[in-house]
Amino acid sequence: MTGDGTGGRLLRGGRVVARVLLVWALVAGALVLLDDLLTGFRMAGWWQPPVFALLFGVLSAVVWPLVLRVALPVALFTLGVGSYLLLGAGVLAISLAVPGVEIANLRTGVVVAVGMALVGAVTSSVLALDEDELFFRRAGRRARARAEHDAEQPPGVIFLQVDGLGVDTVRRAVRDGDMPTFARWLAGGSHRLAEWHCDWSSQTGASVCGILHGNNEDILGFRWYEKDRDHVMACAHPGDAAEIERRHSDGRGLLAVNGASRGNLFTGDAEHVSLTMSAVPVVRGSRWRRSRDGLGAGYYAYFANPGNGVRTFVAALVDIVREVSASVRQWRADVRPRVARGGFYPFARAATNVVVRDIVISAIVEDMLAGRAVVYADLLGYDEVGHHSGIERFDALAVLRAMDQQFGRLQRAAQLAPRRYHVVALSDHGLTQGWAFADRFGEPIEHVVGRLCGGEPPPVRRSSRQAAEGWQVGAVLAEATDSAGPIARRLRARVEGSGGRPPVVEGTHGAVTRVAPGVVVVDSGHVSMVSFTEHEGRVELETIELEYPELLPSLVDHAGVGFLLVRSAEFGPVVLARDGLRRLATDVVIGEDPLTDYGPHAADLIRRTDSFAHCPDIVINSRLDPVTEEASAFEPHVGSHGGLGGPQSRGFLLYPAELPAPGQVVGAEALHRVLRGWLTHLGHPRPHAEPAPAQRVDSSA
Structure with missing residues (x-):
């Protein structure tokens, strides 16, 4: 032998x-x-x-x-x-x-x-003599030299997040051959597929912070307004991301013990970090340190081979051509729903779907060959294409096929690593498809709120076809106002009975744009948040009725609004919809339950959001069609997320069969406990209760 x-x-x-x-x-x-x-x-x-x-x-x-x-x-x-x-x-x-x-x-x-x-x-x-073969051979010699020394280490874990990929799409992609690596793992019995339910804020900021740090309290969207600071927090802004992590990190994140964060919003308290948003502004004087792997982990391993740059450049050009071709095909076939896909987007798509993906995978391979205990990385390409194309259109499925190949590549790399590795695939949320709100109804939700609050929002730029449909939408909305539903009639009756009238509110000037004097609206996918800046703290339903008598009745009757959350001085948190309301403090329902179509966990998730310190005065969730599971996002997306309703709330978890079954998982904090439990099950030490270490920043985002 x-x-x-x-x-x-x-x-x-x-x-x-x-x-x-x-x-x-x-x-x-x-x-x-x-x-x-x-x-x-x-x-x-x-x-x-x-x-x-x-x-x-x-x-x-x-x-x-x-x-x-x-x-x-x-x-x-x-x-x-x-x-x-x-x-x-x-x-x-x-x-x-x-x-x-x-x-x-x-x-x-x-x-x-x-x-x-x-x-x-x-x-x-x-000739299959790619960078993997040569790189893996060189690294494999180093790995084998260390294998005997590292034989007692517990298996490492690679958590690879496919951003925006819902469990329903995974099942169909596995069935139809679009994810052959996943299909092979499942058919061979090495992995199992599970579903987890996202928070109300079904978006990357809340999900990843909860998954990595075990805490996502007060993260209301990918963007949200904080009244006490007159500031819109944005998860994709480096300073805001660092502040969010400061609020939620206790130094014991998922990656705190010999971990690496690649391409994420937050570090998870990892000491090896690259392409991670919250680490970009971390310049801490004498505490600033470079990682032992050097500046630009992933970048170095990738660009050390000159051919990789050419390969990536050619692949990026191909992706740009694919995007332009897909956009033209949608337009010629009049595929609906769809959004504009020109301008800079084809180049941004190629950067996300090709360049960043390749660098992140290269960094993970480095981490595996270095024997790091746990790695968490985010692949963003499917989410980006799903926003503009749709959740299961042909070009979105092509992105999944390319991503599926990366899982096979990591499996190859694991065979040469100095320790055994488990690969866990998961998503931070899914995507719910539908016509964008502004395209369907002729104006964005912030204009609707501004108009109802006495503001004069600027006109919406539309094509001639959209403008032609706009007047019909206006007629539909006018008819809806005249034939108001029972909840709208009840709200109007309360206002008329109290003698309320719209007050004259002077304009204010600040760092945040107002859609009307003293009114701020921030959108995050399928959620829109309204804050009244003239009042400190949470503004109650009774005050809103008094000052803006048409606002709540018109919103609940709007065809694009599923339900909205407000706080009542008398009843506490209340969910309002066209045909019914639900008092969350007592679960008393009047009329039809507004949360029937939004899943069994909706009431608890909304209740939790209502308790957040920066919960807006009104939180609006888009309307879900229970038959087609389509909804109109408040941002210009085809496939979107951020709220409750449909596939956006159903993430997936593909995990090795030898790990304990996760059971029912509701919320990112619960998913963190599952992942932490798996690490403990494999023999990884728990991090000590101490402040988070200064990250060894390998790169900037």
């Missing part, structure tokens, strides 16, 4: 040598072709192309990684493009070392470098 193993290793080694020689020959041939095509590039003799190709190979394999350690910021801040300027300079240097080779200038050098790297990358991909 020993002889067979040695023979196998020799055979594999011989194949690698043969492939490298073939790549060398093809790159030399490319140089001959470039000599014919480029006016500023000349090689006089037959021997110069193979020598030049050999030296370029040495530059790429040996010298380039050393140069990149110093010049990494150039690659980091240009997403790899700047690295080819450096390679072009290297090609100029090689031309000086090989007699008879002439390169006119740096631009020609860059073209030659890109041409050789492109040929090498394409050939390596065709």
Whole structure:
């Protein structure tokens, strides 16, 4: 058996040598072709192309990684493009070392470098001699050298989050062949699929903070307004993300013990961090430290191979073409619902779906080969495409197929890591599809609220077709006002009985835009939040009725509004809808229960949100069609999330079968307890109760 193993290793080694020689020959041939095509590039003799190709190979394999350690910021801040300027300079240097080779200038050098790297990358991909094989082989030798020392370590865990992927879509993708790796794991019995129910705020900020830190209290949306500071918090803003983590971290996050955070909003108290929003502004004087893996974990491993930059650039161009093609196909077929997909979006999609994905996966591979205990990473591409295309349209499913391949890649890397690894796939929420509110009803929800509160919102820019439909929508809304439902009539009767009238409110000026004097509206997917800034603290239903008598009746009767939460001085938190109300303090229902279509956990989740310190004065949830499970998001999305109703509330959890079953999981904090329990089950130590350590920041977002 020993002889067979040695023979196998020799055979594999011989194949690698043969492939490298073939790549060398093809790159030399490319140089001959470039000599014919480029006016500023000349090689006089037959021997110069193979020598030049050999030296370029040495530059790429040996010298380039050393140069990149110093010049990494150039690659980091240009997403790899700047690295080819450096390679072009290297090609100029090689031309000086090989007699008879002439390169006119740096631009020609860059073209030659890109041409050789492109040929090498394409050939390596065709021959399966990709960056995985070479990188994994080098790292595997290091891993095997440490394997005996690390044999007593508990298995590591990779938590890979597919942003926005609901459990319903996972089931269909597995069934229809769009996620073959998932299908293979499930069919083979190595993994099991479970569902978890999101919080009312079914979006990445609340979910990831709850999952990583075990606490997501007072996170009301991806954006929300804090009246005491007159400030709109935004999870995607570095300063706000750092403040959110400061409020919720106790130093014992999911990643606190030898963990790594890659591509997330929050760190989970990890000491190895890259592409994580809350870590961007963490400049703590003497406590600032770089990670042992160096600046730009993921970036370095990825851009150390010049071919990766070319491969990513080509893949990004392909993704841009796919996006433009998909957009045109939707428009020509008049697919509905749909949103505008032009402008900068195709480039943003390619950056998210290709460039960042590849860098994050590269960083995870580094973490595995370094033997880190636990890694949590977020892949955002499906969520981005789902927002603009739809949750199960053909281009969204193509993104899932590409992501599924990354799970197979990580499984390969795990075989060479110094410790055993479990891969857990999960999502932070799902997506609910439907016409965007502004497209369906002719004006965004903030304009509706502003108009009802006496403001004069600016006109909505629409195409001629949308404008033609707008007047019909206005007629429908006018008819709805005249034929008000029972709850609207009840609200109007209360106002008329109390003699209430709209007051004259002077305008205020602050850091936040008002849709009407003293009125702020912030949207977060399927939730819209209204705050009255002229009043401190929570404004009660009775005061709203007195000052804005048409606001609540018109909102509950609006065809795009499912229900809204207000606080009553008499009854406490109340959920209002067109045909009924529910008093959450006593669960008394008058008329039809407004939460019937929003799941069995809706009342408890809304009750919890009502207790938050910064809960807005009115929280509006979009209306769900219980038959189609469609709803109109308050943001310009086809597939959206952030509220209750439909697939957005149903995340998935794909976990190794040897781990304990999670049971019923409601809310991100409960999911944190499940994941923490799995780590404990595997033998990972619990973090001590101490302040969070200064993160070793590997990169910026």
